[in-house]
Amino acid sequence: MSKQQEKRPLLEARDVSEVFGGLKAVSDFNFHINKGELVGLIGPNGAGKTTVFNLFTGVYQPTTGEIRLDGRSLTGKRPYQITQMGIARTFQNIRLFSELTVLDNVKIAFHNHVKYNVLEAVLRVGRYYAEEERIEAQSLRLLDIFHLKDKAGELAKNLPYGAQRRLEIARALAAGPKLLLLDEPAAGMNPQETQELMEMIRWIRKEFGLTVLLIEHDMSLVMGICERIYVLEYGMVIASGTPEEVQKDPEVIRAYLGGE
């Protein structure tokens, strides 16, 4: 624990609040995640978990407080700039490019890693062919990891639900992030699929040297793979710590099971 505190966290939020009209969606939110960690963010419906993700990815700007990635402030940055800085995400309500092929969905996420310009693309000269080949090979490799390679030519909208969730993760990885944010990756999956997903998250974290933050309702998944957990309720952190600590916390038990 002391060793972790010496290092500068990869992502850090200090006293962040987000106010929508009269509603305080997130208040006095303090958070950090170190390089290589796998952290969970849990809480009852409407606790503000997705709002936190939207703050981290620049979809919302914090009303007060500051968020820093690798020591650089994210204030005023647009989502695409934050992606370029190294945060990629998936969405709770799947947001694939549904009329495009599975392969193209992944290719698009390589956007910031393509090394030819518009002129080379239009004239098909210079680095165009080599780069297209590289992107395609890398995309297919990612699809292979997520067992989607034999669906590469299919339209994304025609994939079954679980496969769409996996494609979202593959697409986020293609953006080349340091920090991966997964918003309810197991939503709608059956226990066996959830189990496979856990294995996959563990594996990609090691393979790509990633730091992962995930929102999840499935307690077996959260308790099974997260090293640390933050519990949100009404936009405030009511508990944080290891899964064992959090499970025993009376505040958390009250929030989930109700109390006096």
Add this chain to the structure above:
Amino acid sequence: MFKGMKYLRKNDAIMLGFAIVLFAVLQGLVTGRVLSSFWQLNVLIIGINIIMAVSLNLINGYTGQFSLGHAGFMAVGAYVGVVLTTNFHAPFVVALLAGGAAAAFLGVLIGIPTLRLSGDYLAIATLGLGEIIRIVIMNIEYVGGAAGFKGIPHLTNLAWVFWVTVIALFFIKNFVNAQPGRACLAIRENEIAAESMGVNTTKYKVMAFAIGAGFAGIAGGLFAHCFYLISPASFTFMASFNYLIMVVMGGMGSITGSIAGAFVVTFLSAALASWPEFRMIIYALALIFLMFYRPQGLFGYMEITNMGPFRKIFGRPQAQKLKGGKADE
């Protein structure tokens, strides 16, 4: 023989070969006086309309930004072009490029504020802007005002129209099949997800808008030099609407569709020119039936290169076929 992505180069060669054959046939028909002068003009208009439809498709179909002011950009290209050739005796190619550049520049200028809007709001804003361009031209005495610009040299011929159309088609085909075009498609499909994948959505919307406007400007230059006189009345809202019909009829997001749409619409209105009273009725009925039975347009998102027998010619080499469904250009 064609390793990796190089089969695309083979496809480009086949298409270019086809274009040369088609040009030879058309030129033969014109030189041999098989086509009457009325139909000769309509062949030129079909080519110009293909450029208009394909460039509008880049904005509306591929990037998903509903623009209704395309004739405005055409007018800018037309007037810049005729001023340069008539008053300054500039070479035709310079006039065309200058017209295209002026329209593209205006596209950037207009695009930056208006592309913040979406859907219906953008449609109304671009409709208004198209009208503003027309009315501004109408009030410039130097270009003849409402009476029109007279004494334009007749510089447009089949070769110019045909090869500029081929260039426009290749440009837009290559654009949409590369990373910038994929970024535009991503914006159409889901703007929030596109932004989250690192796509600067404003930049690519403005880029698509500027390219579309630029080609509309070039088409305007070609159009103006078909006639002795042009007037702002050629570039009304109805003209913009006509190009939109070509795009919707052919299929939003299909280059083949835009070619087909431009051909069908132009051919129909030329063929029905002798019965003006039935023209609009037939036109409207055709659209209603199309929307009933094929709302995605004649081609939807499909290109001719991945349909039926053409897949064998233009498809990927067998060794690297993708599994599941269709893929690629």
